[in-house]
Amino acid sequence: MRAWSHPVIPSIPGTSDAPRLHDTATATIVEAKPTDVARLYVCGITPYDATHLGHAATYLAFDTLQRVWLDGGYRVHYAQNVTDVDDPLLERATATGVDWRELAAEQTDLFRADMEALGIIPPNDYVAVTDVIDDISAAVQKLRDSALAYRVPTPDALPTPDGPGADLYFDIRAAERQAPWALGEESNLDLDSMLTLFAQRGGDPDRAGKRDRLDPLLWRAAREGEPSWESPVGAGRPGWHIECSVIALAELGTDFTVQGGGSDLIFPHHDMSAGHAAALSGHPLAQVYSHTGMVAYQGEKMSKSLGNLVLVSKLRAGGSDPRAIRLALLAQHYRTDWEWTAEQLVAAEARLAAWTLAFGPIAVPAAVAAESASESAAAVVERMRAALVDDLDTRTALEAVDAAVAAGVDDPALVGSAIDALLGVKL
Known part of the structure; x- marks a missing residue:
């Protein structure tokens, strides 16, 4: 599937060091230093109500990470999914009377346009x-053949040639015994917190027939009126977490550099995705798990449900x-929770105007600027x-x-190029 146009990123003298990131799994700052290519996976949108500022803040954070890697001389391989079939999308399509495929295509196009306008790589x-x-x-079939997936009878599933339909679930405890993974090693949550978040974020802890209340759905058996595909594990469609495991492994391989996303994905999505990947490959999914904070508006976390x-x-x-x-989004640290106000955009517009005057195309030439400058542009960079x-x-x-801006620099054009290359703002 096509993405969007790549921004032109200028080259500037010097190089960045390897970035240091907060790793959710260890709760420490670690060096995200690739051995060859920086491999990054960031979970994509479920395409409805795109693109809100919470989305934008997340993708901007990992855009910044890529710019640091690129400035450090690393090549970057970046993969992202689009969850274009899932319960929330289907529910929105039904509520609005729009075909789910049309809704997904429309919202994905809108997301692409927003990302390109914001200069996101x-x-x-x-x-x-x-x-x-x-x-x-x-x-899913591989997990079932390895005794890491099991059937749960599903009365409302369409019958199959072999009998009643059944959903397939991931066996967490069996996976912990066989794979280099344990539930909670990425999120560091206790059982009560896991159960609460699992119920809030698409899980079904009270479903009868499951071996463990936290076992996640791998494959949803076909139901009347729902999209489904024929497959070796029966007609149906994927559960939520398995999609990212499969896409990330296929595009990036195992032990890739950074798994990223919003903090609302830490559990269950990233914990479960890591478990599926470890069970499929025998290796950890990623080296660093990095998460962005939540953006609030009018006193509540910005969310599609609200x-x-x-x-x-x-x-x-x-x-x-x-x-x-x-610039308004960059004014917040990526890991903090914060609240959007109109005043932040006004301040960003003023900042943009000041930077453009000082370092944009109409800035004074370096030879003239050097006479009154009190700051080295290279030092600013x-x-x-x-x-x-x-x-x-x-x-x-x-x-x-x-x-x-306040001090004046000896080479305004260099600072302007650095703002473009490192912050993604072309003056």
Whole structure:
């Protein structure tokens, strides 16, 4: 599936060090240093109500990570999925009277347009779940053949030639015995917290017939009126977590550099995805698990279920410069939970105007600027780099540029190029 156009990223003198990121699994800051290619997987959208600012903040954080890697001389291989068949999408399609495929296509197109407008580096592999159904069903069959998946009788499933239909579930305890993985090693949650989040985020802890209350669904047997595909494990469609495991392993291999996403994916999605991948491959999924904070609006976490969404497309349609939207998001540290206000966009617009005047195409030539400058442009660039290497500290990087505006620099064009290359804002 096509992604979107890649922004032009200028080259600037010098290089970044390997970035240091907060790793959710160890709760420490670790070096995300690739041995060859930086391999990154970030969980994609379920395409309805795209793209709200929570989405944008997540993809911007991992865009920043890629820019640091690229500035450090590393090649980057980035993969992302699109969950274009899942219960929330189907429920929205039914509620609005729109075919689920049309809704998914429309919202994915909108997401692409928003990402391109914001200057987000696209994935090398942009994979729709509906394009890899055969691969997912083959993975489920492998788990079943390894005694890591089991059938749960499903009265409302369509009958099969072999008898009543049944959903297939992942056997967590069997996987813990066989694979290099244990439930909770990525999330570090206790059992009560897991059960609460599992119930809130698509799980079914009270389903009869399961071996463990936290066992996740791998394959949903075909139901009347639902999309389904024929497969070696019966007609049906994938569960939620297995899709990312299969896509990530296929595109990036095992032990890849960083698994990323919003903090609402830590459990159950990333814990379970890691478990599925370990059971399928015999290796850990990723080296570092990195998560972004949640964005609130009007006192509540911005979410599709609450409907308190600020959409990038609506901000753009209202005349907001995507570069200012980007700067407003970069003003927050990626790991913090924070609340969006209109005033933040106003401040970002003022910052953009000041930077453009100081370092944009109309800035004074370097020879003239050097006469009155009190700051070295090269030093400013190094401060920006140091901030971003330090757990993607975009706030400090922005403050370094603000200070350079006030002090004046000997080479405004160099700072302008660094703002473009490292922060993704073309003045």
